[in-house]
Amino acid sequence: MNANEEARLDASNPGWRNPSNIPSLPEVHKSLKVPLKGNFFRKMLAFAGPGYLIAVGYMDPGNWASDLAGGSMFGYTLLFVIMISNVMAILLQSLSARLGIATGRDLAQACRDHYSKPVSMGLWVLCELAIAACDLAEVIGSAIALQLLFGMPLIAGVLVTSLDVMLVLLLQNKGFRQIEVLVISFIAVIILCFGVELFLSKPDLGQVMGGFIPTWSVMQNPEMLYIALAMLGATVMPHNLYLHSSIVQTRKYGETVKEKKSAIRFATLDSTIALMVALFVNAAILILAASAFNSTGHTEVAEIQDAHKLLTPLLGTGIASILFAVALLASGQNSTLTGTLAGQIVMEGFLNIRLKPWIRRLITRLIAIIPAIIVIGVYGEGYTGKLLIFSQVILSLQLSFAVFPLVKFTSSKLKMGPFVAPKWVRILSRTVAVIIAILNVYLLYGTFF
Template sequence: MNTNPSTLGALSAAQSDAQSHPANLDERDAPRRRGPRSGGRWYSFAGAGALVAVGYMDPGNWATALASGARYGYSLLFVVLVASLMGMLLQWVASRVGVVTGRDLAQLCRERFGPRTNFALWVACEIAIIACDVAEVVGSAVALQLLFGISLTAGVLFSAVGTFAMLALQSRGRRPLQRVVTALILFVSVCFVVELALAHPSWSDALRGVAPSPQLVRDAGMLWLAAGVLGATVMPHNLYLHSTLVRGHARGRDDVSIGQALRGVNIDTFASLGLAFVVNASLLIVAAAVFHASGHTEVEDLADAHRLIAPLVGSQWAGVVFAAALLACGLNATVTGTLAGQAVMEGFLRLKMARWARALTTRALAIGPALVAVACFGQHGSNTLLVATQVVLSLQLPLAVIPLVSFASDARLMGRWRVARLPLALAWGCAGVIVALNGAMLWQAVFSG
């Protein structure tokens, strides 16, 4: 049998790259050559959406939603809705790129950009991951203090234990971890059903809050919180992670396999992120109904919210449910940052690090700022730090979104599966909104002082 030399070269290069860069974060799970089983049924592709959705309801989301609802009532519910829709669209684009190309966003950046650009993008993404991890550390520490009465400093240190406990589940593959993450998400959802029932919100006012408010462009405080909501909802490293988690889902590179994988991934993505939106909207609605309606508009701190929510709604269980849901979100969110850190390090630099080492490195960098904030400001400085970390995420977001949309619309890379027409226009519109919001926030910060 005659074989074209160029074909042999291409096969050799592909095999070399596959050996140096495994197709999944956990090599024992599902390499691209095997793909999910069950004959292409949609539920065989489920799981990645739950891991990504974790980043949409972490303690940073709690801080921004709580501050938004307490200070401005239902007015910023519009921002939560728009940010969630933008997140769904961009995660859909990221998963599509991963399934169709068999490569993740970081790998594509490495292939198509120069070394300096790649290094800059990697550093920016690592900053975003550390900022997110700071929020998770502080949020988990506050939850531990509220539930068990331990100091915030001890809570910060104990939060590292939760990271390794969650990641230990991956020793048996990714499925056990996905099941635990999904169970915790459902637990948080039930908690907020309880909180909504106790808060008795004004649903007519909440419906009006879905409409845009002109005050958003005039009020510096509202704009700051809007940027925080955006950064807390659409996280840059989640785009890298999603493309990594699904890149092995197509058994072959034929259209049938890719089409089956995309259908399953789409259902998983929209269902998981839809649930995350319900949780975030519920948190803002509870804050508006309990704190803003009672005149406690300055409630921004998670500890203050926990202290006030029980007497204001007339039930001691409100505080317990609040703290338990916060701890569940903090534990879940530790997984996302570690897996995303592995993805970007391997994709940009071709450096592989064990999960425990990656978690230890990221958490060590995050614990420093968290301990400084706790020492300087105590529990009342936690929320300011949480919101600030989400603004950092918003500033980093264009550096992930713009390359992602460019790759997704490239016909040479994506073929018939490229993103085009209305979805492409909406994706570029999202990028424009993110850049404009960040620009307006920076303008007000510089010139409004």
């Protein structure tokens, strides 16, 4: 095989049960040009964007409860858990980008083209449950934010969040870059809010730095261990692995081996930088809880509403509570945008069928809104925290069913050709996959028993 033939090697043929013939997200597939020539920074900016859509899943409302609980109960001790979680996320998201660029498939399409139809359908059902659970957290998070900011009843807030369908449709018609710009703008709002919160809370910098150093004391305290495992096991969002493998293909990179390898490098750089931003946000939530709550004896703050209520008297200014609620609203809306795309990718990838975006979004939203309204209506608003925790349990349950196929595909020379993951990455990713599986089994056992 000469260089040109190898350059156009279609990794879809030799190692896959079915051929690849429909691109992922065809309406935006390779719609954004990247410079074939130019300096490093021009290319980096051209590839920047997908990573920030991925980072949204690592700072969504579903993650806030565990960060608040960890900080209020144990101070800065569990910051190292957030850091380890982030390293795992960077590794898995880099594999997701590699799969999409190398094979021209997203993870859902790859599963359909590799596994038998019954297995593929089972994976699809599990993934749809995970997306519905994630959407449930977004709905509740946004509704809580609207209640905190405007006094809106939670049920009304849940219904209002369903209107974001129109926003998503409008942005999709304007082009994929517009979605990226809006997501990055929301992330900037979240960073600004927590930057001010950290300034107001005046955390102990020495203890903050010490919190990033792993400690064995976590193994000696069952309650601390459980919170740590919850933070670690529920950090990686399964739908993000499907999403990333698709949206990296919105860039119009070339088809040669050299061009694809370059695209993989820049896509990995993009997601790594974006996930470092997510690390800051998650660490900021925990640091805020540690400095504002733990240091003042409020060691049992796990509900978002309780945190909002306590920030003003503890920090001495009403702006603290307002910024907290604004960041929560931005987080919920951001997660909504990426959840919409993930739902479309999963349904089209596994089933090889297409629905109009508004129909797909409406189905997903109804699945999330109905249980939220029932729980709030029957049990009252005090059960929203339990509903958030339940959504994270569902996500944890599904995670390994996305991680193991991803690691399997990207470790296969037959499927990936010259783009197969390096040996050290294969070893590390398999280790992470096993660790995540063990943690999630432990989490499920602890939650139910």
